[in-house]
Amino acid sequence: MPVKIVLNPGRHDRLDVSMMIPTPAGLADGGVTLNPGGIPGQAFAGKLGFIVPRMEAGKPVTLTVEPGTAPAAVTMEEKQDALTFSQGSELVTRYHFGERSELPLPARPYFYPVNQGGICLTREITPKGKPQPKIDHGHHRSLWVAHGDVNGSDSWSEEPGHGFQRHQSFTWQVTTGPVFCGFEEKLTWEDKDGKRLMAETRTFRMWRGVSGGRCLDLDVDFHAAFGDVKLGDTKEGGICAVRVKEPLQGDRTGLMTTAWGGRGEADVWGHRSPWIDYSGTLEDKKVGIAIFDHPTGFRFPTHWHARDYGLCTANPFAWHDYASGWSMDGSHVIRAGGTIPFRYRIFLHAGDCTEARVAERWLDFGRPPGITG
Secondary structure, three states, rough: OOOOEEEEOOOEEEEEEEEEEOOOOOOEEEEEEEEEOEEEEEEEEOOEEEEEEEEEEOOOEEEEEOOOOOOEEEEEEEEOOEEEEEOOOOOEEEEEEOOOOOOOOOOOOEEEEEOOOEOOOOOOOOOOOOOOOOOOOOOOOOOEEEEEEEEEEEOOOOOOOOEEEEEEEEEEOEEEEOOOOEEEEEEEEEEEEEEEEEEEEEEEEEEEOOOOEEEEEEEEEEEEEEEEEEEEOOOOOEEEEEEHHHOOOOOOOOOEOOOOOOOOOHHHHHOEEOOOEEEEOOOOOOEEEEEEEEOOOOOOOOOEEEOOOOOOEEEOOOOOHHOOOOOOOOOOOOOEEEEEEEEEEEOOOOOOOOOOOHHHHHHHHHOOOOEEE
């Protein structure tokens, strides 16, 4: 039986809104169609994902959800401890999670490359077996999750004595779909001697690309599964961390922008903002990568450890550094059995921050259309 839902855009025009809502009662997992418009939808594990092409401010839209199928738009393939995410012939990203990966994996999983329109936005990583270049901050691996003080263990750098993130299993995988594909992963964080410090659930979804960009959703949940966990006050960390390609750096063609109008490292580093965008010129094209923090995440809006040399990380813990020596302690203890959540969206886009409508894109993520029905 068809199910009706009503979307209320609020006081804002909406364009190509990637939405994930609870699956309406009575709707089974699988492909669906939302009418009018024949919008492809995808129901899985209690969630319904779809992309609304357009809504006008103040005008609610009623959609009828019906079982149906649509051609697969995005795919995920696992091979040699890496997951490859593609749309048609376009490679978007790879997630390297184990030792069999063709790329070095000394400490923790990461995504590389991270492509928009066939252009890689993140710093190059050299495959195993080839001469490794001498670069600054070699632990800045494209797009990754890390923190420099977990019960005193360094899980940020790759200096002697660093900790590790160990892949345990994928609890679910969506390998193909008309709207999204992705995974949920279980990991353990360990110190240099293999002692387990905490558990993590990492969820990733790649959405079908839309005009001018694509959304990647990253959820990170830290679990104090082995006793209390103290996440220390240090700038050396980023729960969602990106190192952009050299031409995009703020000391080259790039510019960091925040929701409050901050521009460049002086206005960005150590400040709070719901989002940050890093845009510049690559291969004679204007492109960018934005990180969105969600209101349901820990310590929203996050502080940013972001530098003109290409680093951009969401780090809500480094209060002492950010406050320039004030007596503040940004550490946090997760008591045994407890959990803290982090919710991010990475928006890969053509154009600069304004042309890509980054502020509106955050609104679609952090303040999405209301839903009834």
